[in-house]
Amino acid sequence: MSYGIKGELIIIGGAEDKSGSREILRRVSNMIDKERDTMIVSTLASDLGKEIGYDYKNLFHELGVKNIEILDVSSRDQCDDQDLLDMVKKSSLIFFTGGNQLKITSLVGGTPLYEEMRRFHDNGGIFAGTSAGASVMSETMIVRGPDEESPRKNNLSKCPGFGFMQGVMIDQHFAQRGRIGRLLGAIAENPSVLGIGIDEDTAIVVNKKEGYFSVIGSGAVYIIDGRYLTYSSLLEQENEVPLSLFNVKMHVLKSGNCFDLNKKQPLEEERVK
């Protein structure tokens, strides 16, 4: 299975540390040449774009990044603006803030800006995303669903994401919002897809070329592998009723662990890059 187009990804479970060691944001900033490269902070998901953009711009400046642009649009017809397209073309990393993932896909999906972002990534450009910016990385993304709930049939809203990471479904704020139930329910629908739940202040750094990711940050990453499901009650039952799922394979990874996306196996050691 291919894990999609070329560039690397940093996918963050939301609420990354912004005042302490700032490990995750530091790692994001270290992915580029801080003196020469341009980073874009995309606040497309947020209704508070200006404030959030300003905060992240300051943060990344403090971490040494010299050139930072803000990307925000409020309507689809802005998404063919040549200045915006040129800005994407000239940048090396795009960081998606949190907010509402449906805002990103419904505003930008299918526009010249979206096409430019794909080309950017195809040419090696890096995407980073936190919270809503993490969800949008999946091919089929979770739009919303109940927190702290047992796995139930068909209780999640999903739509096509941007698919920068293929073959997975990503959920964020994972432990903090009690989301294991909803991700299990989603994976039972098509166990070809690997569920990845990411805690707050935790991220996966995806090396697509080599087919693996590493975990960084203070929380855990949960892998839900449904390939070996021997029984699921999904087909026999009504919507909203809790599911039986036998033989789910699950991995919990912490900082320094690695996951082989081709073999679908965790590794204790971080790979040498």
Next chain:
Amino acid sequence: MSYGIKGELIIIGGAEDKSGSREILRRVSNMIDKERDTMIVSTLASDLGKEIGYDYKNLFHELGVKNIEILDVSSRDQCDDQDLLDMVKKSSLIFFTGGNQLKITSLVGGTPLYEEMRRFHDNGGIFAGTSAGASVMSETMIVRGPDEESPRKNNLSKCPGFGFMQGVMIDQHFAQRGRIGRLLGAIAENPSVLGIGIDEDTAIVVNKKEGYFSVIGSGAVYIIDGRYLTYSSLLEQENEVPLSLFNVKMHVLKSGNCFDLNKKQPLEEERVK
């Protein structure tokens, strides 16, 4: 954009003619060497696998196909059966019958049988599918949703499909069940994805290598291209309320028409193969 792995596809909107000229099923049968190749009829979507399998086997025999096998499993643990895997490996075309698309993905997704099917298609094996067997071709597939309804926000159930055709969302029984509303609502969520609605007794024959499809059969195929949406009320409104969507591009294609998947443009003439 890549339209996925290599083999060709025939995607049928359900209720294809089985007693008259049988144009669509004849086209399916003509994709292979009827004397030497093996066709598989997969009844994975159906609860009436035996009867449906028997009927299709007879139909394809009448159309001249000599070697036909039935593929049906009722539990995930059957999906690593070596005889089944060998059967897939040796066949040239797999035909998915109708039923419930969630049955296909939740039973087979992530099993060795699924992996074998992907390899089969990567090696040039052809997939055909009708009704539920059509839906499962999308990356994000429609599981269920209201018929004869206006486009509304978030009123459709979706999950990851098998993604044999990428960048599209397929709906079937399109005119007959009044499904334009639900497909419009789905595409508004992420207009990167092209909506394809297929009427009953109608099919698209997808040449992925060349990046186009042709229409065959007695009904129409509807393309919903949301890339040029200038306004959508999706983000401003509650679930279940009808949507405003300005500037949807739509094409209606009939038998003999062709559609260029790279340029996202219809062509009047069938391409020479």
